[in-house]
Amino acid sequence: MEQKDIGISLDLMKIKAIVMDIMIGGTDTTITTVEWVMAELLNTPQIMAKRPSQSAIVGGYTIPEGTKVFLNAYAIQRDPQVWESPLEFQPERFLNSTNLEYAGNNMNYLPFGSGRRICAGLPLAEKMLMFVLASLLHSFDWKLPEGENVDLSEGFGLVIKKNERLLAIPAPRLSNFELYQ
Numbered sequence: 569m570e571q572k573d574i575g576i577s578l579d580l581m582k583i584k585a586i587v588m589d590i591m592i593g594g595t596d597t598t599i600t601t602v603e604w605v606m607a608e609l610l611n612t613p614q615i616m617a618k619r620p621s622q623s624a625i626v627g628g629y630t631i632p633e634g635t636k637v638f639l640n641a642y643a644i645q646r647d648p649q650v651w652e653s654p655l656e657f658q659p660e661r662f663l664n665s666t667n668l669e670y671a672g673n674n675m676n677y678l679p680f681g682s683g684r685r686i687c688a689g690l691p692l693a694e695k696m697l698m699f700v701l702a703s704l705l706h707s708f709d710w711k712l713p714e715g716e717n718v719d720l721s722e723g724f725g726l727v728i729k730k731n732e733r734l735l736a737i738p739a740p741r742l743s744n745f746e747l748y749q
């Protein structure tokens with residue numbers, strides 16, 4: 569692999585300093601805070617006993633304290649009052665930046681959830697998905713086996729998988745395909 573000189577040398581001393589930064593900045597700070605909070609809580613049992621939740625009114629509905637609320641993201645993302653022809657594959661609808669917002673601020677589109685329990689892998693997932701799809705589409709022409717149609721029926725589960733596995737035939741479309749083998 570070609571190496572570029574970017575004018576910064578990385579000797580053993582600097583590597584040790586970076587590792588120390590990561591250790592102290594990334595672990596010691598959090599552990600110390602947890603220890604202090606636990607110590608203060610154990611020292612004041614009346615504060616330890618408090619629970620912060622309380623009844624609230626959300627969108628006109630009273631949510632009594634302690635209620636478990638489940639959000640039906642499946643239905644929201646297929647709501648024809650929000651999405652035009654929601655069951656049609658129309659990727660262009662996401663060229664609109666409001667529709668594309670998937671980081672938990674658009675309550676009509678929540679593929680990664682929202683709030684403090686939002687998907688922890690979002691930054692990795694968006695890069696992986698783009699990379700894998702772009703590589704497949706850029707590197708190959710795709711077709712279905714002779715006489716086959718795509719089955720779009722949904723299975724059931726935590727993640728909605730296809731009922732039938734997708735079988736597709738790739739043909740290399742890049743002249744330098746051997747580079748990928």
Ligand code: HEM
Nearest residue numbers: 678679680681682683684685686687688689690692693697
């Ligand atoms: C297309 C890919 C993905 C989708 C659609 C997705 C979707 C979700 C959803 C809907 C949640 C629940 C959020 C909530 O309760 O509000 C979640 C949670 C989570 N996801 Fe993902 N995810 C994806 C990829 C990943 C990846 C690649 C990782 C890890 C490398 C990951 C790690 C997690 C974790 C750790 C949680 C639990 C977060 C918590 O409860 O605090 N996810 N994900």
